[in-house]
Amino acid sequence: xxxxxxxxxxxxxxxxxxxxxxxxxxxxxxxxxxxxxxxxxxxxxxxxxxxxxxxxxxxxxxxxxxxxxxxxxxxxxxxxxxxxxxxxxxxxxxxxxxxxxxxxxxxxxxxxx
Amino acid sequence: xxxxxxxxxxxxxxxxxxxxxxxxxxxxxxxxxxxxxxxxxxxxxxxxxxxxxxxxxxxxxxxxxxxxxxxxxxxxxxxxxxxxxxxxxxxxxxxxxxxxxxxxxxxxx
Numbered sequence: 649x650x651x652x653x654x655x656x657x658x659x660x661x662x663x664x665x666x667x668x669x670x671x672x673x674x675x676x677x678x679x680x681x682x683x684x685x686x687x688x689x690x691x692x693x694x695x696x697x698x699x700x701x702x703x704x705x706x707x708x709x710x711x712x713x714x715x716x717x718x719x720x721x722x723x724x725x726x727x728x729x730x731x732x733x734x735x736x737x738x739x740x741x742x743x744x745x746x747x748x749x750x751x752x753x754x755x756x757x758x759x760x761x
Numbered sequence: 762x763x764x765x766x767x768x769x770x771x772x773x774x775x776x777x778x779x780x781x782x783x784x785x786x787x788x789x790x791x792x793x794x795x796x797x798x799x800x801x802x803x804x805x806x807x808x809x810x811x812x813x814x815x816x817x818x819x820x821x822x823x824x825x826x827x828x829x830x831x832x833x834x835x836x837x838x839x840x841x842x843x844x845x846x847x848x849x850x851x852x853x854x855x856x857x858x859x860x861x862x863x864x865x866x867x868x869x870x
Binding site for chain 1: 794796802803804805806809848850856857858859860861862863
């Protein structure tokens, strides 16, 4: 069972370059999320989508954009990367507001130099 | 936003019991969750409380008091594999899930 697949697993990126982190789920979950995890700060919500065609801003949305063209895919784009965006990025999904559990991808480690 | 506090680190002996406390302040409340995260891995779901009281699941139990904005995760009969970070998370009125910074539990032989 694939669950949630993220790509790439790891990436080094020059500052100023753009980057898209891919996230695909095969569980037909309505809700999807992007979090970043930094030491001492825990998981912080970047953007979310409650259903295909809709997106919303989380706690730290600046510098990131998302789209949700269909149920399965939820890519995260950094238009012009900065060193402060160095982090581990986790994509997650859930069945919707009535279910609680988030299912996480394995994470994408991004280093911006 | 949310304000979720939990201790940074805890150490316990194999076979013992450890209680991880979590306090929160939230705009609206739709449940409290605990996740386990081993180093270098993704978080995995442990428990969910939406009503006051104790939820037991094997060696792990979670308690919630909504009036006090308080929860705890109880780990019994600690095993070495329980060494991990434990994340308290609160779902707000908009159904967004916010996480605390996590508590690193180290189990010693």
